[in-house]
Amino acid sequence: MIKRKAIFFDRDGIVNYRIVGEYINREENFHFTPDFLEILPKIKKLGYLAILVSNQKGVGKGLMTSEELGKINDFMLQKLLELTGESFDDVFYCTDVSVENSFNLKPNPGMLLEAVEKWSIDIQNSWMVGDTDKDIIAGKRVGLKTVLIGLPEENNAEPDYTFPSLIEFYKVLI
Numbered sequence: 001m002i003k004r005k006a007i008f009f010d011r012d013g014i015v016n017y018r019i020v021g022e023y024i025n026r027e028e029n030f031h032f033t034p035d036f037l038e039i040l041p042k043i044k045k046l047g048y049l050a051i052l053v054s055n056q057k058g059v060g061k062g063l064m065t066s067e068e069l070g071k072i073n074d075f076m077l078q079k080l081l082e083l084t085g086e087s088f089d090d091v092f093y094c095t096d097v098s099v100e101n102s103f104n105l106k107p108n109p110g111m112l113l114e115a116v117e118k119w120s121i122d123i124q125n126s127w128m129v130g131d132t133d134k135d136i137i138a139g140k141r142v143g144l145k146t147v148l149i150g151l152p153e154e155n156n157a158e159p160d161y162t163f164p165s166l167i168e169f170y171k172v173l174i
């Protein structure tokens with residue numbers, strides 16, 4: 001079977017704006033970043049699978065229900081299609097709260113490994129893109145190329161690349 005290249009995206013802070021100290025539990029709280037809307041159709045055109053890997057601890061903590069998370073997810077996928085003509089190929093959420101007790105909660109690699117297996121992903125030519133240390137560490141544990149979107153001084157996980165925006169990241173793909 002031919003292996004496929006993929007870009008793994010964190011959600012909050014990458015696909016949509018993060019709201020500090022709040023969980024995204026309603027459509028009104030979910031606002032796409034313009035950069036993600038711009039690059040999604042472009043990376044799909046380059047042949048990458050787009051895969052979401054998102055911690056949603058608010059569910060495990062009882063601050064949000066699985067139904068609310070499901071509704072937000074449906075809204076996100078539908079809106080992406082409407083706005084860009086593309087959507088994620090797959091989405092993985094982890095609602096656990098304890099890194100010690102969950103193989104899936106980033107920085108642990110469970111969600112990423114599951115996707116790699118399911119989609120037969122070419123790890124060496126694939127990327128993990130996120131805005132926090134835990135995204136970078138999870139990506140490194142799997143052997144993906146890692147990209148931090150943000151400021152280098154806010155990060156300790158030594159990503160392979162740091163870019164101020166997704167637009168700059170896209171430029172290294174072409």
Ligand SMILES: [Mg+2]
Nearest residue numbers: 010012013131
């Ligand atoms: Mg994030």
